[in-house]
Amino acid sequence: MADMASSISSTTSSATAPALTVGFDLDMTLIDSRPGIRACYQALAERTGTYIDADLAVTRLGPPLAEELINWFPEDQVVEMSDLYRSMYPAFAIASTPAMPGAPEAIDAVRAAGGRAIVVTAKYEPNAKLHLEHLGIHPDEVVGDLWAEQKAEALREHGAGIYVGDHIGDVRGARKADALSVAVATGPCSAEELSTAGADVVLGDLTEFPGWLADYRPARA
Numbered sequence: 247m248a249d250m251a252s253s254i255s256s257t258t259s260s261a262t263a264p265a266l267t268v269g270f271d272l273d274m275t276l277i278d279s280r281p282g283i284r285a286c287y288q289a290l291a292e293r294t295g296t297y298i299d300a301d302l303a304v305t306r307l308g309p310p311l312a313e314e315l316i317n318w319f320p321e322d323q324v325v326e327m328s329d330l331y332r333s334m335y336p337a338f339a340i341a342s343t344p345a346m347p348g349a350p351e352a353i354d355a356v357r358a359a360g361g362r363a364i365v366v367t368a369k370y371e372p373n374a375k376l377h378l379e380h381l382g383i384h385p386d387e388v389v390g391d392l393w394a395e396q397k398a399e400a401l402r403e404h405g406a407g408i409y410v411g412d413h414i415g416d417v418r419g420a421r422k423a424d425a426l427s428v429a430v431a432t433g434p435c436s437a438e439e440l441s442t443a444g445a446d447v448v449l450g451d452l453t454e455f456p457g458w459l460a461d462y463r464p465a466r467a
Contacts, residue, residue, distance in 0.1 A: 268361055340380050
């Protein structure tokens with residue numbers, strides 16, 4: 247009877263255990279958006295006659311677009327310029343943006359573990375979806391227009407227990423959502439900065455993620 251009770255308990259526990267859901271940031275986590283964003287800023291500068299240091303702008307990717315445009319345009323033009331930039335973006339940024347090393351494999355690793363992979367990003371959602379479609383990366387959900395702590399809304403809604411990102415804003419979002427913060431040092435923030443911000447795990451890049459996940463899942467179980 248004890249063995250049967252133990253078996254029933256184990257089965258029930260397995261059946262009620264929450265499914266693995268892993269959230270990923272997009273820019274500089276899944277994709278190297280620097281070439282495309284640089285080209286789009288250069289095109290925006292040419293179209294508007296406004297100086298934009300595109301090389302500088304791509305060193306601080308992560309925050310919302312408006313936070314970069316305010317450096318180059320008067321405040322009362324930022325909304326208009328944001329709309330213009332987003333409308334120009336598909337023509338200049340999609341084809342020239344590669345996947346980060348290990349990005350497809352990271353999504354595949356989540357699926358192989360029986361989980362769901364979602365993308366939660368500050369990028370304009372339609373453009374985020376264009377990037378992923380172009381690269382043949384197909385997460386279960388894509389949620390855009392959320393930055394830092396705002397990302398917790400989507401992470402909680404989809405039950406994400408892990409969030410992978412490259413920026414201290416991603417760490418803050420994961421922590422607010424009570425998700426494990428896995429950081430990759432492939433963006434503007436160093437491994438030390440990510441760790442100091444409270445990341446639970448810091449990886450060099452996504453090529454290390456499948457191995458980490460394989461070790462994490464048995465330990466969690």
